Amino acid sequence: RQTGTRDLDSFSTRDALLIGAAQVLALNPGTSRSGITITAARKFGFSRDAAARVSFLMSVPVIGGAVLLKLTKLASDGIPDGLIIPMIAGIISAGISGWIAMWGMMRMLRSRNFNGFVIYRVTIGVGVLLLAASSIR
Secondary structure (H helix, E strand, O other): OOOOOEOHHHOOHHHHHHHHHHHHHHHOOOOOHHHHHHHHHHHOOEOHHHHHHHHHHHHHHHHHHHHHHHHHHHHHHOOOOOOHHHHHHHHHHHHHHHHHHHHHHHHHHHHOOOHHHHHHHHHHHHHHHHHHHOOOO
Protein backbone atom coordinates (compact mmCIF):
# COMPACT_ATOMS: atom_id res chain seq x y z
CA ARG A 1 0.00 0.00 0.00
CA GLN A 2 1.30 3.44 -0.93
CA THR A 3 2.04 5.90 1.86
CA GLY A 4 0.78 8.96 -0.01
CA THR A 5 3.93 11.02 0.19
CA ARG A 6 4.47 11.95 -3.46
CA ASP A 7 4.02 15.58 -4.44
CA LEU A 8 3.47 17.32 -7.76
CA ASP A 9 7.21 17.55 -8.42
CA SER A 10 7.21 13.79 -9.07
CA PHE A 11 4.19 13.89 -11.41
CA SER A 12 5.16 12.17 -14.66
CA THR A 13 3.72 11.55 -18.10
CA ARG A 14 2.94 8.00 -16.98
CA ASP A 15 0.96 9.36 -14.01
CA ALA A 16 -0.94 11.71 -16.32
CA LEU A 17 -1.86 8.86 -18.67
CA LEU A 18 -2.94 6.50 -15.86
CA ILE A 19 -4.94 9.08 -13.93
CA GLY A 20 -6.42 10.37 -17.21
CA ALA A 21 -7.44 6.81 -18.09
CA ALA A 22 -9.14 6.53 -14.69
CA GLN A 23 -10.97 9.79 -15.47
CA VAL A 24 -12.76 7.96 -18.29
CA LEU A 25 -14.71 6.04 -15.62
CA ALA A 26 -16.52 9.29 -14.88
CA LEU A 27 -18.43 8.81 -18.13
CA ASN A 28 -20.60 6.40 -16.13
CA PRO A 29 -23.65 8.29 -14.85
CA GLY A 30 -23.33 9.23 -11.19
CA THR A 31 -19.57 8.75 -11.11
CA SER A 32 -17.60 11.69 -9.73
CA ARG A 33 -14.82 12.78 -12.07
CA SER A 34 -12.88 14.41 -9.27
CA GLY A 35 -13.50 11.43 -6.99
CA ILE A 36 -12.11 9.02 -9.57
CA THR A 37 -9.03 11.14 -10.30
CA ILE A 38 -8.28 11.78 -6.61
CA THR A 39 -8.64 8.07 -5.87
CA ALA A 40 -6.34 7.14 -8.76
CA ALA A 41 -3.73 9.70 -7.72
CA ARG A 42 -3.86 8.42 -4.13
CA LYS A 43 -3.43 4.87 -5.45
CA PHE A 44 -0.25 5.98 -7.22
CA GLY A 45 1.15 7.35 -3.96
CA PHE A 46 0.31 11.05 -4.12
CA SER A 47 -0.47 12.95 -0.94
CA ARG A 48 -4.03 14.14 -0.36
CA ASP A 49 -3.13 17.70 -1.30
CA ALA A 50 -1.24 16.68 -4.45
CA ALA A 51 -4.04 14.29 -5.53
CA ALA A 52 -6.64 17.03 -5.16
CA ARG A 53 -4.50 19.53 -7.06
CA VAL A 54 -3.96 17.03 -9.89
CA SER A 55 -7.69 16.38 -10.03
CA PHE A 56 -8.57 20.07 -10.19
CA LEU A 57 -5.88 20.75 -12.81
CA MET A 58 -7.21 17.86 -14.92
CA SER A 59 -10.65 19.48 -14.83
CA VAL A 60 -9.41 22.58 -16.67
CA PRO A 61 -9.49 21.03 -20.18
CA VAL A 62 -12.85 19.37 -19.48
CA ILE A 63 -14.43 22.60 -18.24
CA GLY A 64 -12.72 24.62 -20.97
CA GLY A 65 -14.10 22.29 -23.65
CA ALA A 66 -17.61 22.54 -22.21
CA VAL A 67 -17.37 26.35 -22.13
CA LEU A 68 -16.13 26.45 -25.72
CA LEU A 69 -18.97 24.17 -26.84
CA LYS A 70 -21.59 26.31 -25.10
CA LEU A 71 -20.10 29.58 -26.39
CA THR A 72 -20.09 28.21 -29.94
CA LYS A 73 -23.76 27.29 -29.63
CA LEU A 74 -24.54 30.68 -28.06
CA ALA A 75 -22.73 32.48 -30.88
CA SER A 76 -24.69 30.59 -33.52
CA ASP A 77 -28.07 30.94 -31.77
CA GLY A 78 -27.59 34.46 -30.44
CA ILE A 79 -28.37 35.82 -26.97
CA PRO A 80 -32.09 36.32 -26.38
CA ASP A 81 -33.19 39.89 -25.66
CA GLY A 82 -32.89 40.95 -22.04
CA LEU A 83 -30.67 38.05 -20.98
CA ILE A 84 -27.18 39.52 -21.33
CA ILE A 85 -27.12 41.04 -17.79
CA PRO A 86 -28.52 37.89 -16.08
CA MET A 87 -26.02 35.77 -18.04
CA ILE A 88 -23.08 37.93 -16.95
CA ALA A 89 -24.30 37.84 -13.34
CA GLY A 90 -24.62 34.06 -13.56
CA ILE A 91 -21.13 33.65 -14.99
CA ILE A 92 -19.60 35.83 -12.27
CA SER A 93 -21.52 34.13 -9.45
CA ALA A 94 -20.64 30.67 -10.82
CA GLY A 95 -16.98 31.62 -10.95
CA ILE A 96 -16.98 32.95 -7.39
CA SER A 97 -18.94 30.01 -5.95
CA GLY A 98 -16.73 27.54 -7.85
CA TRP A 99 -13.60 29.14 -6.44
CA ILE A 100 -15.04 29.03 -2.90
CA ALA A 101 -16.05 25.38 -3.34
CA MET A 102 -12.58 24.39 -4.55
CA TRP A 103 -10.92 26.34 -1.75
CA GLY A 104 -13.18 24.66 0.82
CA MET A 105 -12.62 21.22 -0.68
CA MET A 106 -8.85 21.65 -0.63
CA ARG A 107 -8.97 22.83 2.97
CA MET A 108 -11.18 19.92 4.03
CA LEU A 109 -9.05 17.41 2.13
CA ARG A 110 -5.95 18.44 4.05
CA SER A 111 -7.52 17.51 7.39
CA ARG A 112 -10.19 14.86 6.71
CA ASN A 113 -10.82 11.84 4.54
CA PHE A 114 -13.80 11.03 2.37
CA ASN A 115 -14.83 7.74 3.97
CA GLY A 116 -18.22 9.12 5.05
CA PHE A 117 -18.88 10.43 1.56
CA VAL A 118 -17.88 7.09 0.03
CA ILE A 119 -20.26 5.21 2.34
CA TYR A 120 -23.03 7.68 1.46
CA ARG A 121 -22.43 7.33 -2.31
CA VAL A 122 -22.30 3.53 -2.21
CA THR A 123 -25.44 3.34 -0.05
CA ILE A 124 -27.40 5.67 -2.33
CA GLY A 125 -26.09 3.84 -5.43
CA VAL A 126 -27.17 0.46 -4.10
CA GLY A 127 -30.53 1.94 -3.15
CA VAL A 128 -31.06 3.34 -6.64
CA LEU A 129 -30.09 0.00 -8.22
CA LEU A 130 -32.50 -1.87 -5.94
CA LEU A 131 -35.25 0.60 -6.73
CA ALA A 132 -34.59 0.28 -10.47
CA ALA A 133 -34.66 -3.52 -10.21
CA SER A 134 -37.90 -3.56 -8.23
CA SER A 135 -41.39 -3.02 -9.52
CA ILE A 136 -41.82 0.14 -7.42
CA ARG A 137 -42.28 3.15 -9.67
